[in-house]
Amino acid sequence: MLQVNEKQTVQNTKALLKKYPRYKRLASRKFQDELTTNALKQVRAIDESLKQLDELDAFILKNRFINGFKFNDVAKHVGLGTSRFSDYQKRALLEFAEVYTLDNLISLAGV
Numbered sequence: 001m002l003q004v005n006e007k008q009t010v011q012n013t014k015a016l017l018k019k020y021p022r023y024k025r026l027a028s029r030k031f032q033d034e035l036t037t038n039a040l041k042q043v044r045a046i047d048e049s050l051k052q053l054d055e056l057d058a059f060i061l062k063n064r065f066i067n068g069f070k071f072n073d074v075a076k077h078v079g080l081g082t083s084r085f086s087d088y089q090k091r092a093l094l095e096f097a098e099v100y101t102l103d104n105l106i107s108l109a110g111v
Contacts, residue, residue, distance in 0.1 A: 006094060008107035013093040016105060017065035020046055045102035052099040057092035064089065 019042070026039035050058045056078065063069045063077070075085035097105035 003109040004094075005107040005109040006090070009097050009105060010090055010093045012105040012107060013097045013100075014065060016042075016100075016103075017046070017061060017096075020066045021068075041102060045100060049096055049100040053092065053095055056088070057095060060085075060089055060092045061096060 023039040023042040023046070026036055027043045029036045050061065053061070060074060060078065063074045064071065071085070071089075072082065075082055078085070078088075080088060
């Protein structure tokens with residue numbers, strides 16, 4: 001049975017989500033070219049994937065990686081200690097990778 005490399009999958013997901021603000025800016029350009037079209041596809045795919053997560057997971061990912069709030073600030077806002085918040089964040093990142101359809105964010109162990 002194939003095993004997911006959770007560490008790499010988490011890194012892949014973080015990298016994608018951190019690009020969201022740039023994709024959003026590019027997608028809002030007035031003229032249509034390949035760059036704008038691809039950015040719009042990314043924005044839509046990320047938005048749709050976030051909608052598939054539960055409210056807390058989506059909130060964590062939006063505020064940590066899209067809005068750029070600090071780890072401790074988001075943890076405090078949702079009422080979790082840093083250790084527990086770290087677990088929630090990891091779970092949210094892995095679940096996002098599972099539902100994201102535009103690219104494969106999941107990395108397999110030993111591959």
